[in-house]
Amino acid sequence: MSMAALTLLASSLLPVTSSLAATTKDNQPPTFNRDVAPIFQRACQRCHRPGTAAPMSLLTYEESRPWARSILRRVAAREMPPWHIDRTIGVYDPDPSLSDEEITTVVDWVQSGAARGAPEDLPEPIDWPTAEDWEFGEPDLVVEMEDDMVVPPEGPDLFPSVIADSGLEEDRYIRWIEVKPSIEARESLHHTIVYAIQDDAEYVGDDAVERDDDPTRTDSQGNKMGSLLIEYAVGNTGDIYKPGTGKLLMAGAKIRFSGHYHPIGEEVRDRTRIGFGFYPKGEAPKHRIISTRIFAGLPGAGRRLNELSIPPHAANVRHDGYRVLPKPARIISFQPHMHYRGKAMELEAIHLDGRRETLTRVDKYDFNWQVAYPYKVPPVFPAGTVLHVTSWHDNSSDNPYNPDPSAWVGWGNRTIDDMAIGWTNFVYISDEEYREHAAGEATALSGSP
Secondary structure, eight states: OOHHHHHHHHHHHSOOOOSTTTTSTTSSOOOIIIIIHHHHHHHTTTTSSTTSSSSSOOSSHHHHGGGHHHHHHHHHTTOSSOOOSOTTSOOBSSOOOOOHHHHHHHHHHHHTTOOOOOGGGSOOOOOOOOTTSOTTSSOSEEEEOSSOEEEOSSSSOBOOEEEEEOOOOSOEEEEEEEEEOOGGGTTTEEEEEEEEESOOHHHHHHSOSSSTTOTTOBOTTSOBOOEEEEEEETTBOEEEOOTTEEEEEOTTOEEEEEEEEOOOSSOEEEOOEEEEEEOOTTOOOSEEEEEEEEETTOOSTTOOSSSSOBOTTOSOEEEEEEEEOSSOEEEEEEEEEOOTTEEEEEEEEEOTTSOEEEEEEEOSOOTTOOOOEEBSSOOEEOTTOEEEEEEEEOOSTTOTTOSOTTSOBOBOSSTTSBOOEEEEEEEEOOHHHHHHHHHHHHHHHHTOO
């Protein structure tokens, strides 16, 4: 693509802000050291560094400069950093997306020649963990697959279910959790869903049992599925929980790795590890985090097939799913999951008075990035509130990821099949906590001190 074409693309995608280089404090064209490196440190380098899934490193000027035109195109189109939501709805933390001003700075830097800048302007480099390091610190417990998962060079996608003992001798609450596949397998592994197989009666008691994510349910061989701990995927490799919240891993728990591997033309071996950071022994957070799934297109528990129907050549196929909150709850995060035809997904709350509140709208869903969106101020709802997930799929030829627009598509694990799942993290709160929250909101709305 020519520089003229890039300039036209950038001008058509960016909001109208200011003239070239007007974002710099001395009215000079932006430089990498002074203006761009801080943006890359905040929003890009967590993924764009050696040993990660990103195609190039953006730690230094020498590594970044050859990619300048590509950076301009992806940043101007808001394709990078991957943040696929309607930015007018909700506030999130962390939020790696770029502001309008940051995008203008990066575009102006490229258009003005992608200069390095003065050495003294370069911020101190971040001491990022290596590919073998744990991102949140040394774990208190590491659980590893007992044997290698071998992915042949060719053939169908693989969906293994591997179980390993945790070795845990007492109940512990999880502060953070991180999934680390073998480095050589990261191109082959699309995702791994991690479950704890444990006597989780408390979880079942807290929520309904006639559900697809009931931890007492079993697979076709009669094995317990377990309680969801985390989904590892590109864009979501670990979770760290806010103070006062956590997940429970029980003594004697077994860990189930439910993976999805693509053959990539050469044999790949994987031995995924999971690192757990715990609260101190004997300490329990105030709230236990529950991860649940709201299925769009699956109206009954256990009904997995032929409820999701995506006709050939259809560009905007809608499905809906609902979950009633049996207790007051605080919603922590939302993560959509679909396959190649996934187009958009929305989470809304239907209030007791019928009012509808959109919480998150993922209007540019990308199957290659499984991104979780954590709320900066988690919304709180009373018992009886309905969480409503709406999904849209694009099975037309306009979808660049669509392998076959002429195919009818239903529910299935293969990527050529599809799904519509809204992963939701939440905590139940007491009736008293909800009343205090509601009273605080009423005071804020009235303007009273």
